[in-house]
Amino acid sequence: MATTTTPNATDWPGRYYHIDQILEKAGPRTDPEWVPGDKAKEWLREGVKVLVIGAGGLGCEILSNLALTGFKDIHVIDMDTIDISNLNRQFLFRQKDVGKSKALVAAEFIMNRVPGVKVTPYHGKIQDKDEDYYMQFTLIICGLDSVEARRWINATLVNMVDPENPQSLKPLIDGGTEGFKGQARVILPTITSCYECSLDMLNKQTQFPICTIANTPRLPEHCIEWASVLEWPRVFPDKKVDNDDPDHIDWLYKQALNRAQEFKIEGVTWSLTQGVVKNIIPAIASTNAIISAACCNEAFKIATNSAAFLNNYFMFIGTDGVYSYTFEHERRPECPVCGGEALDLTISPELTLQELIDLLIERQDIQIKKPSLSTPTKQLYLQAPPQLEEATRPNLEKKVSELVPPNGDVTVTASTLPFSLSLRIAYT
Amino acid sequence: MSAGNESQTIESATTTIESAPDQKTRRYDRQLRLWAKSGQAALESAHILVLSSSSTSASILKNLVLPGIGQFTILDRTITEPKDAGNNFFLEGQKSIGKPRAEEATRLLLELNDGVQGHAVVNKDVQEVLASADGAEWLKGFTLIIAHNVEKGALEKLSDLLWADIKSPPLVVIRSAGFLAEIFIQFHEHAVIDSHIDTSPSLRIDKPFPALLKHATSLDLENMDVTDHGHVPYVYILVRVLEEWKASHGGNLPRTTDERKAFKTIIGKMRKKSDEENFEEAEGQAYKCWSSTVVPGDIKSLFTADATASPPHTKPFHYLLKALEIFTTTVEPHTLPLSATLPDMKADTKQYVGIQRLYKDRASEEKGIFKDILAKVLKDQGEDSSLIDDETIDAFVKNAHILKLLKGKKWGWIDADKGALSEHAQISSKQLGIHLALSSLSSLQFKHIQSQSQSEFAPTLEELTAAAQAILPEGVELQDGDLNNAVGELARAPTADLPNTAALLGGVVAQEVIKMITKQYVPVEGYCTIDLVETWTGVL
């Protein structure tokens, strides 16, 4: 599949009639230093290497836009396989492709449809790759639905920046959608606000208190959570729920329905059960098209300098008319990835270490799922390895004030995140 | 709660067990969560006409074929040129060159979804179709027409034709070049019952219906078990406190800041334990007692909407509005019908299900009254009672607080309205700059076509600026640089259908088309202008 392509071998006269109008002449807002013409075209078509992370709803669109725009060396990473529910928007896939690798099918489709474009797929996780791998790209476009993966790539690219080496700064363009809404942004690691800086803009996922689920359900969602969180592990202690297995969902649905009837709660349906268990976010082709186009347009502007690129956030809402908001998201000085300053946290001297951990998980601007905590002199609590977890577990019951002096520093890490968070603890 | 209600709850909760979804439901799962089966059915019965098979048109179609539009027809006699094969994903590179572009695009678009039918008409263009009476009727038979960069002469004729007949389909006009674009939907009237606007209906705490009032005031909070006390829904608490407040304040709601503070203090003092979350919630929701429940202004203004010049498809909506107006003026307490949907609140199962039942029963009673009124309205109008089905009535009552009625305008209205041009030059100069620049580009292009010149269309900055300024009333100017920024981009790329601009338009237009066809969510009103140099959209 990955044959080497001689540049221009497949270019026919007039192929870039449309794009070349932009590259042959400056616009009124173009940087006056910019030189239009062949150099700009050559760089776009032969010099630039782009990485696309995600070959799903956004990824399919991003790949086709990049290919038509004239980017010819494109890499794509995705660990997922194609599901039937992808076909209402992921337009490079067909019924016959269900079960195959998204990255591989997408790459092959693009190379067939747009001659002369080389797409190199990788079916796997972004965490499989190291800094050397990411260093080879001119820019990176992210079309992911996972917050965790975005935090990882964002932190990796910020860490990679070496002030001595301008090539080490890789522009990151990130897109995301939900229903008729979406956003596209440009991140220049260490220069503009990063993904971590804006963590508090994410919608908070609804978490139902366990006592409500166990004892006083009111909503159909409470019954579904009961079925998946409490009933499944009780009946199948050795088996995890597979969200993609319709038989599993069916079982959960029936349990939830029984419980709902017992409590006279209405509204448990198959579709709601699946939605709650898989945390499904509605997705349509048109919104993905808008956000991917915005991302690729920025990639084009960054790669060619033919117009200034977005500084730095574009938000689109199509539910009530056409509304968008373009603004500069500010850096957060206490951002654990690009900020460098410790986060000041004032807590009650009565607060236990376990309660502090719960607080960190809860906080919208931190959202660390399984944090390990230490001070410069001792380990407070470690999630792994098991021996250390056991050794530090008694600390969970202790008051933080017994473990950390006033204005003491605490470092928070998590295995899923390639960075640490510095806290400075004060007491009320 | 009465025994009768108990047995009702059990009955309604005994629902049939669904089996796992079929193939089609699984395929469309992620969109059914947005517009449900009703929206999907509307999409599947639509047949749209697209004038041109440009990259932008193909992008729009892609985003309509994927969610399962019923049928599309492309009208375009263009033969694929090398430049088309370079910017359109629904052509197969050099293999498509020399073949009818609409046929190639149709073939490749249909690969995306077996459930869609597509047709290419390649032996005539829209001018020729418009020239015959049959052609005009054919155009009016579509659900909706999309026109991307259709030349000015044909576009104006098409717009005139459709505007002259109130039964005509909506016309979506898209103009784009380089980084700039504009979208406008021409329609007479568009009614939306399920607008999905994120506003909660009133709980009528200040005007409690008899069963709610009775239940709230008869609760023996003082002697109540501590656990139960901590699970009394906040609605009961507020109804109770507000009734007492009104009794001691001449029937008035808490009006001043001090009064409101005092009101919250009363709630706070009712706690048996400091950590009762339901009382905390009641204090948080106390603002619901600051103003009295009335018919929202947006909805009231719909009652004065002129129904005499309405197209057939919005007639039922106007009858429903008439019935709603009568309901709000004749039925106590002169509000919208009560909504049966209750938000979640701190409560135990029994108390929550109980209050839910109170609201449901009352809502269904009020819906019954509304239906009787509607039946009379239909009879008075000489309409058959079957004109509006129960499902529509249910949806109307459920969404009575977020109804939308859009009055459309004819394509090009703004260029003839000096007042609007002067106003927008002040308040939305950048957006107007894009509109004027694209208008001037299409005028010059029309002249170029009429002159039958063999040369490439390449308008100069001066020509474009002059044509744009000619549209503005005398003495009116845009803010500094706004016209030049727009016109300059078009002088740079007057005929460029850029892949990214096309893809973005494909998304925005498809969203609007879906909203028009499903009659859910709210379509854009006015000219939506787009600048992809600075990456923004704005509406005129």
Ligand SMILES: [Zn+2]
């Ligand atoms: Zn940051």
